[in-house]
Amino acid sequence: MKHNNRFIIAVLSAGILFSSCGKNFLDTNPTNKVPEDQVFNTVENAQTVLNGTWAYMMDNYLGGTFSNPGYGAILRVSDAMGSDVAVTTKYGFRDAYTFTEMIDNTKGRVAAFWTTLYKVIDNCNNVIARIDGINGDETQKKYIKGQALALRANSYLVLATFYQFNYSVNTSSKVVPIYLEPATAATAGKPKATVQQLYDQIIADLTEAEKLLPGFDRGEGRRFKMNLDVVEGLFARTYLNMGNWTKAGEKAAAARAAYTLMSAAEYAKGFNDVNNVEWIWGHPQTPSQRVASDNFHFLDVSSPSSGYYSFMADPYFKDLFTSNDIRFKLFAWDTLPSREGLLRYEKFKFRADQTGDIVLMRAAEMYLIEAEAYARNGNIGKAAERLNDLRGARSAVLYKAAGQTIKQAVDTILVERRKELWGEGFSLSDILRTSGTVVRKAFVQANGDPIVIKVPRANGGFVSVNGKGHRAVKFPDGSAFVPNSKYYLFAIPDAEIKNNPNLDK
Numbered sequence: 001m002k003h004n005n006r007f008i009i010a011v012l013s014a015g016i017l018f019s020s021c022g023k024n025f026l027d028t029n030p031t032n033k034v035p036e037d038q039v040f041n042t043v044e045n046a047q048t049v050l051n052g053t054w055a056y057m058m059d060n061y062l063g064g065t066f067s068n069p070g071y072g073a074i075l076r077v078s079d080a081m082g083s084d085v086a087v088t089t090k091y092g093f094r095d096a097y098t099f100t101e102m103i104d105n106t107k108g109r110v111a112a113f114w115t116t117l118y119k120v121i122d123n124c125n126n127v128i129a130r131i132d133g134i135n136g137d138e139t140q141k142k143y144i145k146g147q148a149l150a151l152r153a154n155s156y157l158v159l160a161t162f163y164q165f166n167y168s169v170n171t172s173s174k175v176v177p178i179y180l181e182p183a184t185a186a187t188a189g190k191p192k193a194t195v196q197q198l199y200d201q202i203i204a205d206l207t208e209a210e211k212l213l214p215g216f217d218r219g220e221g222r223r224f225k226m227n228l229d230v231v232e233g234l235f236a237r238t239y240l241n242m243g244n245w246t247k248a249g250e251k252a253a254a255a256r257a258a259y260t261l262m263s264a265a266e267y268a269k270g271f272n273d274v275n276n277v278e279w280i281w282g283h284p285q286t287p288s289q290r291v292a293s294d295n296f297h298f299l300d301v302s303s304p305s306s307g308y309y310s311f312m313a314d315p316y317f318k319d320l321f322t323s324n325d326i327r328f329k330l331f332a333w334d335t336l337p338s339r340e341g342l343l344r345y346e347k348f349k350f351r352a353d354q355t356g357d358i359v360l361m362r363a364a365e366m367y368l369i370e371a372e373a374y375a376r377n378g379n380i381g382k383a384a385e386r387l388n389d390l391r392g393a394r395s396a397v398l399y400k401a402a403g404q405t406i407k408q409a410v411d412t413i414l415v416e417r418r419k420e421l422w423g424e425g426f427s428l429s430d431i432l433r434t435s436g437t438v439v440r441k442a443f444v445q446a447n448g449d450p451i452v453i454k455v456p457r458a459n460g461g462f463v464s465v466n467g468k469g470h471r472a473v474k475f476p477d478g479s480a481f482v483p484n485s486k487y488y489l490f491a492i493p494d495a496e497i498k499n500n501p502n503l504d505k
Contacts, residue, residue: 043136046127046144053123053151054224056116058283058358059291063112067092069294072283072358074113074158075425076298076311077102081488082427083439084317084418086470088310088342092298098472105491114493117155118179124152126182139215146212150226150234153205157238160198162490166433167242169484171196176492177503189500199242206235223274223282229255230281233361236369241433249373255280256366261393264326270349271423272296272356281361287353296356299348299423302332306350311423313345315443315451315469320419325396327419333455333467340455341468347423359424364390368417375409383409387416394420432488438481443469 039045062068079085080093087097095101101109127148131141156178164175174192178201181187193201209231218225233255239248262278274282285293300306313331321328327347334342350356367390374383384401391398399412417430431438443451450466457463474480475487497503 040126040130040134043134043140043144046131046134047140049123050127050144050148050151053120053127056123057120058224059289060116061291062116063108065108065112066294068109068112069297070292070358071116072292072295072425073109074162076295077109077113078162078425078428079311079423081438082431084314084422084427086312086314086342086468088308088312088339089471090308090310092308092310094310098476099487100476102490103487105494105497107491110491111493111495113490114496117159120155121152121179122183124148124155125180128152129182142212143216146209146216146231147226149205149209149212150231153202153209153238154226154234156198156202156205157234157241160195160202161241161429161432163492164195164489165484166435167195167199169435171199174504177500189502191502191505199238202238203235206231206238210235221275221284223279224284226281229258230361233280233366236366240369240372243376245373245376249370249377252366252369252373255361256363259363261363261367261390263393264395267326267394268330270300270351270356271347271359272349272351274357274359276359278363279359279361280363280366283358283360285355285357287355290355292358293350293355295358296348296350300350300356301334301344302346303350305354309339311345312468313343313422314440315343315467316441317345317418317422318343320415322397326394327396333453335455335457340463340465341453343467345422362424364420365417365424365426368413368420371416372410372413375406375413378406380404380406380409383413387413390416390420428488435483437483437485438488440470440473440481442473443467 039049058070058072060070062070062073067073076093077096080087080096081099081102085097087093095107096109101107104110128145131145131148134141159176164173171194173195175195175198176192177190178193178198179187179190180201209226210228213226213228213231216225216227218227232251236248236252236255239245239251259280260277262276266276266278273279274284276282283292296303297307298310301309301312312334318328318331321331330346332344332346334340334344348356367386371383371386371390374380374386380401384399388398401409404412414430414434414436417426430436445451451469452464453467454462455465475485492503
């Protein structure tokens with residue numbers, strides 16, 4: 001990893017984007033001109049570093065392209081490379097969808113994701129290394145350090161998830177380098193750590209954060225800050241990846257304890273409000289602070305103001321739901337002449353002011369982690385209870401545990417994750433962690449003829465058109481989708497390989 005500049009100044013300059021936030025959510029100031037020896041001379045400045053890091057991560061066009069609206073672009077890629085999104089050929093995520101992008105280490109998006117995650121890590125390293133030596137309120141210093149540790153853990157968890165196969169495949173496999181000290185121009189590149197070493201570091205960071213954050217109150221509208229609930233949720237995700245089912249379930253229960261599942265009416269509002277009763281962690285947006293809102297140009301497939309509406313649903317995805325399910329009511333065949341035959345899933349919608357908050361963690365995910373943990377531990381009855389807590393809130397048919405095997409219960413829960421978490425960034429990550437495979441089928445009948453659907457018209461009539469299913473049903477080399485394929489992994493960028501001679505040592 002070549003460090004020929006100071007990441008701290010580069011990231012702080014991103015704080016300018018947030019200085020005009022209407023409610024001052026992020027409390028940042030234009031600090032890019034502060035001399036580096038003064039950046040960490042007060043607790044307030046240390047908090048500004050942390051806030052500026054968050055601002056850079058979430059509200060920056062990674063790689064200088066509108067198709068990478070911050071950290072949310074990583075989540076969009078995960079879903080585009082999965083089974084349940086039928087990405088249109090419009091600008092944005094087409095190449096990720098066809099598996100030609102993230103495997104290619106010369107692509108700009110590959111470099112953007114890597115750079116962003118490691119810039120966040122480096123800024124967190126600066127905060128963690130320096131905060132104890134700053135004069136100021138000890139409690140505030142403790143909270144700042146805890147948040148920095150949690151944010152660093154999240155970045156390493158993303159790297160562990162997408163840059164190597166799952167924990168159970170081979171814990172000795174090499175993944176990515178671990179950096180725990182602030183980088184300087186003289187910092188030498190480090191070799192790749194193993195899967196085990198990377199997960200050990202994630203657990204260590206979360207364990208320390210868990211000790212520092214009790215009592216930390218984010219305040220109204222500040223769910224972007226990483227409090228103890230978020231730490232417990234990250235623990236749950238980490239242990240789920242590792243196959244430590246008992247701890248995954250325990251941490252998931254702790255993470256969701258203060259949150260309730262949303263009502264049917266709330267579910268249909270557009271997944272755009274960080275103050276939703278179910279959201280544990282999310283990123284707020286305002287008209288003057290809205291780069292991350294551009295994720296909705298890809299996710300929102302029904303608002304006229306949406307620019308790309310590229311994340312259509314796989315037509316077969318609709319068949320996973322029963323008609324009484326509130327989520328089923330979000331499906332609609334597109335009626336525009338240029339898009340007839342595409343299936344909308346109207347889960348995400350811009351607000352009237354063309355903004356939308358970004359969801360990062362919900363109570364529903366935690367219920368599903370609990371259910372899966374119980375099922376994999378053989379307690380199918382408790383797994384059904386947690387699954388039915390969620391299904392009941394969605395007016396869906398309740399799951400009957402009687403006579404079900406562990407595999408049947410787990411398979412049901414994994415499908416429920418696809419149904420509930422669609423569009424939130426879990427598709428490829430679940431495929432990788434379960435050694436699963438992408439499943440995409442052309443929307444055709446058994447004899448190969450297109451399936452014909454009736455699309456309503458504004459005059460009350462209908463027109464019969466061919467339903468449009470997946471265009472990408474094989475890997476670029478023509479081979480069929482299989483588990484643990486090289487095409488599922490994110491590449492390390494070419495520049496990193498060239499500039500870090502120690503990478504593969």
